[in-house]
Amino acid sequence: MALRRLGFLTIGLFDPAAPAAGHETTLGIIELGERLGFDSAWVRHRHLQFGISSPVAVLAAATQRTSRIELGTAVIPLGWENPLRLAEDLATVDVLSGGRLNPGVSVGPPMHWDDVRAALYPDTADAEDFTYERVERLLRFVEGSPATTFRGPEGIVEEWSDRVEPHSAGLRERLWYGGASLRSAQWAGEHRMNFLTSSVLKPEDGRTDFPEVQAEQIDAFRDRHPEGRVSQGLVVIPTDSATADQAERYRAYAAARLPRTRTLQGPGMLFSPDLVGTSAELAEQLSAHAGFRRVDEVAFALPFSFRPEDYEQILTDLAEHLGPALGWTPATD
Known part of the structure; x- marks a missing residue:
């Protein structure tokens, strides 16, 4: 199967002493992704x-600096959210983007729940x-079901809706669930x-063959x-135009x-190896990967701690070498 849509995922690291620079780097990466023809950028x-x-x-800011690329979250842990x-x-962000938002969410208690519960839900x-x-x-x-029993005018100028506003038609069809287990996929x-x-997956039966489980x-x-x-999100690092120092650091x-x-790690979690190599090597490995097929x-996914x-x-390299090797064609404005 030829690759139809190519996206990337970034964590958006920043220096706590100067956080603005890191956020600006993230926005710049998203802008670069659009120029290179990527179909989606995820944070x-x-x-x-x-x-x-x-x-x-962050994606609200990205909507004003891009015009075509889809923007996603991978993922928002709903345990922290109302x-x-x-x-x-x-x-609101979907309206600002012109219908390009792809929100990904997950459930479960917040990480380090016992440490944060008093601050989050006192x-x-x-x-x-x-x-x-x-x-x-x-x-x-999101789909427009009632959120209140009251609607209509109040006073001279106020008008109340009984659903979330703004309502963005089509957003419901662009919601994603980030799952690691068979039950999550089914749900x-x-x-x-x-x-x-x-x-990262959570096999039901303790298996360690990542591609087959996926x-x-x-x-x-x-x-x-x-x-x-x-959408599959492996760590894939092409080295076609990398310097010798970059390639060495990537392999390390x-x-x-x-x-x-x-x-298996922790509560039965299974991790995929990171893939590093030339686009020809990576295309061969991915073509043999049962999940990718x-x-x-x-x-x-871009690695956590690399340099801009x-x-x-x-x-x-993803856009100019690996993507085309997998049958992908860059998007155009």
């Missing part, structure tokens, strides 16, 4: 870290629902969301939602992370 979500804590705000308020923010921590129902609430608000399909699968999850999603989109980065891929859309010039080289 990670990192609370209480030195990465993007407010991807919706679904009604998030629906308002997403709809009065309601024990009552908060971190199940799929939280996503269902977001879906209802996303049953609820007619799109499906984000990444370099392929099984994609098949389960498509069985329930044949028209739904699936991948080698340092390789041991975690050999056995199930998709025609990817959002390759590294990201520029990687994105350029």
Whole structure:
């Protein structure tokens, strides 16, 4: 299957002593992606870290500096969010973008829950629902279901709506669920969301064959939602135009992370090896990857801690070498 859509994912790291520069770099990377013909740019979500804590705000800025590229979140952990308020923010950014927003979300308790619960939910921590129902609430608000029992005029100038405003038609069809388990893939399909699968999975039976586990999850999603989109997000680093120093650092980065891929980590999590090499080598590896063979859309993840010039080289090689080797054609304005 030829690759139809090529995207990339960035964490947006910044120096805590000078955070503006890091955010500006992230916006510049998104602008570069559009110039290179990428179909989508995605940002990670990192609370209480030195990465993007407010991807919706960052993407609001990106809407004003791009005109074509789709903008996504991979992913917003809903345990930190009020679904009604998030629906308002997403709809606003989607309107600003002209219908280019692709929000990806996930559920579960916030990371380090015991450490943050008193600050995040001081009065309601024990009552908060971190199940799929939280996503269902977001879906209802985005699609225009009532959010209040009151609507109509009040006073001389105020007019109240009973749904989230602005309402952005089409946004519901561009919502994604970021899942790592077979159950998540099935649930996303049953609820007619799109499906984000990444370099981290949670096998049901302790298997460690990453491509086969990923392929099984994609098949389960498509069985329930044949028209739904699936995007794969592996760490893929081409070296075609890399300097010798860059290529050496890239291989060292991948080698340092390789041991975690050999056995299940933590609560049964399975990690994919990072792929580093020339575009010809990478195309051969991906073509043999059972998960990749199930998709025609990817959002390759940029490594966390690289330099801006590294990201520029990687994105350029993805667009000019690896993408075409996989059958992809750059988008044009």
